[in-house]
Amino acid sequence: MTQRIGSAASLRRIAALATAVLATTVLSAGCGTGDATEGTGAAPSPSADPKAALLAAVPDEKDPAFRFTTIEGADKFDGVVDPAARGLELSMSEKSKDPEFTMGMTFRVIDEDIWMRVKITGMAGLQDMMKLPKRWMLLDRTKLDDASDVPVYQNADPANMAAVIRTAETVEDRGDGTYAGFADLTANADIRESFTTVDVDALGDAAKKVPFTAVVGPDGNLTSLTLQMPAAGKKKAMKVVAKYYDFGKAPKISAPTGAQVQKAPATAYEMLNG
Numbered sequence: 001m002t003q004r005i006g007s008a009a010s011l012r013r014i015a016a017l018a019t020a021v022l023a024t025t026v027l028s029a030g031c032g033t034g035d036a037t038e039g040t041g042a043a044p045s046p047s048a049d050p051k052a053a054l055l056a057a058v059p060d061e062k063d064p065a066f067r068f069t070t071i072e073g074a075d076k077f078d079g080v081v082d083p084a085a086r087g088l089e090l091s092m093s094e095k096s097k098d099p100e101f102t103m104g105m106t107f108r109v110i111d112e113d114i115w116m117r118v119k120i121t122g123m124a125g126l127q128d129m130m131k132l133p134k135r136w137m138l139l140d141r142t143k144l145d146d147a148s149d150v151p152v153y154q155n156a157d158p159a160n161m162a163a164v165i166r167t168a169e170t171v172e173d174r175g176d177g178t179y180a181g182f183a184d185l186t187a188n189a190d191i192r193e194s195f196t197t198v199d200v201d202a203l204g205d206a207a208k209k210v211p212f213t214a215v216v217g218p219d220g221n222l223t224s225l226t227l228q229m230p231a232a233g234k235k236k237a238m239k240v241v242a243k244y245y246d247f248g249k250a251p252k253i254s255a256p257t258g259a260q261v262q263k264a265p266a267t268a269y270e271m272l273n274g
Contacts, residue, residue, distance in 0.1 A: 015105050019103045073197040081158055086111045087111075102121050160191065165214070184207070206230045
């Protein structure tokens, strides 16, 4: 579950598509196989306006660099946000079972510039065969069929938590930094597009009142928000979780330089454009 940093669904599709392309190439070529700490200290005191207090805990542009993780079913994204640099790093991976290998993809964004790094493991020589460099590759957005498929830096709230919280009519302060409420996932298009596996329309009226719990750490930062998605059709009930952590401890984001980087080759665009 992410804000529109290319959209989680698009990023998941890119990774899955790229893995499928690699698997097909391997087969046709006849190749063989080769948690977050919330901090210490006193818990936040109960607030007279719990919703406002919870919104104030969501990361903003004044925060130092921090890490985040989002989990939605089998989809998991890890990353770093550096508001001062208008920087974002986002990582994901997809596994191929036949043939068996794993492809990891990491995007790094600073303002309008974007780099991608690919790492293929589990099959020796496959990355070289696919002519995909192991270094950071500087991407030209104009060479992408759909530039919205890759990340952009929007703000310091990569999991779109503020948008979710704002849809709640009321928020309950349960003490010890824990909050609860009900989110309306039908409230706007941005929230609908934040999910990778949840079909908001299939949830029907239940999508208008999805329970959530949130935790604010002693430092006043939002550390987690969990949505309890109900079952819909053939989909079982599931949790959608976003975690923000390591405020001030995460590495600052900077542009790759020197031998770390090169311009993206045609093979990279072929993979991204599918």
